[in-house]
Amino acid sequence: MSDDAPWHILGAGSLGGLWAARLARAGLPVRLVLRDAGRLAAYRAAGGLTLVEDGVATQLPIAAETVAEPAPIQRLLLACKAYDAEAAAVALAPRLAAGSDVLVLQNGLGSQDAVARRLPGSRRVLVSSTEGAFREGDFRVVFAGRGFTWLGDPDDPTPPGWLEQLQRAGIPYAWTPAILSRLWRKLALNCAINPASVLHDCRNGELADHPEEIAGLCVELGHLLEASGQPAAAEGLFDEVQAVIRATAGNYSSMHQDVAHGRRTEIAYLLGHACAQARRLEVPVPRLDALEARLRARLAARGLPLD
Ligand SMILES: NC(=O)C1=CN([C@@H]2O[C@H](COP(=O)(O)OP(=O)(O)OC[C@H]3O[C@@H](n4cnc5c(N)ncnc54)[C@H](OP(=O)(O)O)[C@@H]3O)[C@@H](O)[C@H]2O)C=CC1
Numbered sequence: 610m611s612d613d614a615p616w617h618i619l620g621a622g623s624l625g626g627l628w629a630a631r632l633a634r635a636g637l638p639v640r641l642v643l644r645d646a647g648r649l650a651a652y653r654a655a656g657g658l659t660l661v662e663d664g665v666a667t668q669l670p671i672a673a674e675t676v677a678e679p680a681p682i683q684r685l686l687l688a689c690k691a692y693d694a695e696a697a698a699v700a701l702a703p704r705l706a707a708g709s710d711v712l713v714l715q716n717g718l719g720s721q722d723a724v725a726r727r728l729p730g731s732r733r734v735l736v737s738s739t740e741g742a743f744r745e746g747d748f749r750v751v752f753a754g755r756g757f758t759w760l761g762d763p764d765d766p767t768p769p770g771w772l773e774q775l776q777r778a779g780i781p782y783a784w785t786p787a788i789l790s791r792l793w794r795k796l797a798l799n800c801a802i803n804p805a806s807v808l809h810d811c812r813n814g815e816l817a818d819h820p821e822e823i824a825g826l827c828v829e830l831g832h833l834l835e836a837s838g839q840p841a842a843a844e845g846l847f848d849e850v851q852a853v854i855r856a857t858a859g860n861y862s863s864m865h866q867d868v869a870h871g872r873r874t875e876i877a878y879l880l881g882h883a884c885a886q887a888r889r890l891e892v893p894v895p896r897l898d899a900l901e902a903r904l905r906a907r908l909a910a911r912g913l914p915l916d
């Protein structure tokens with residue numbers, strides 16, 4: 610595949626928009642892939658994608674098309690929510706060229722394998738990011754938190770030639786053979802913090818008032834990570850959870866924000882995935898199971914999906 614191929618980015622939302630804006634700003638060819646003609650018309654009416662960075666808004670007239678466009682895709686960044694990823698892959702499958710690269714930028718685990726099953730002719734690059742962004746309006750993205758992005762391919766450690774384009778675009782990144790460990794570690798952090806923040810209806814910092822609960826979850830998550838062949842992801846988990854709770858004390862977790870705004874959560878790819886994996890491996894995780902049951906009850910009470 611040519612390294613000069615355009616970046617097709619599905620998901621002109623928070624992270625997709627952040628990537629698109631920085632790549633386009635660096636002079637790289639980018640095409641946003643939108644759901645349908647309605648979304649394309651809305652994008653054109655908005656005059657392009659706006660990135661707000663350090664309080665400064667920049668509008669970028671990035672090219673856009675719909676999923677239904679016939680042109681083949683050589684490199685795709687799939688930047689939708691985990692629960693939308695498989696359907697998006699199915700919709701784009703006819704357009705993906707043999708040997709194309711598909712970067713899957715989803716939190717949690719489970720959606721990446723579902724995408725790979727749908728796109729057997731493409732190379733799947735797993736992405737884990739600690740960058741933060743949110744949508745202030747339609748096609749208007751605020752860069753809210755500097756972070757770092759890890760990329761890797763568990764089936765092939767060879768770094769792709771286009772990686773240096775991320776450097777040109779100012780996206781802090783590293784190519785790592787341990788991408789699965791990164792994804793599992795982040796999943797564990799999310800499992801230890803996010804559901805508890807929803808159930809206590811609190812900011813992350815207030816979880817410091819529940820040390821035994823959080824420590825108990827970390828013990829079970831550690832056992833699960835070890836049984837899953839990810840011992841490095843288990844090391845010092847409770848210490849890092851406490852550090853994240855301190856560092857993000859004033860923030861509401863992403864799951865808390867989703868529930869507060871009546872939005873679907875990624876539960877099935879976070880705590881749901883952890884509990885399902887524990888059942889598969891027959892690892893007892895009574896605290897995680899109880900947490901999942903309480904979280905599901907809370908979501909059901911709010912009329913939110915459980916998957
Ligand atoms: N936001 C953040 O700070 C972080 C997010 N993540 C993870 O990154 C992933 C993406 O999250 P985020 O960027 O916040 O999500 P957003 O909801 O902001 O954006 C998702 C985008 O995907 C689009 N989309 C979904 N399905 C399709 C489809 N079939 N065709 C075209 N477009 C589609 C949506 O389109 P439409 O606009 O039409 O609804 C939307 O623009 C999640 O897994 C999240 O957990 C990880 C770290 C930080």
Ligand SMILES: CC(C)(CO)C(=O)C(=O)O
Nearest residue numbers: 798799802857862863864
């Ligand atoms: C910072 C952290 C780990 C918890 O708030 C997070 O990633 C999230 O909110 O989803």
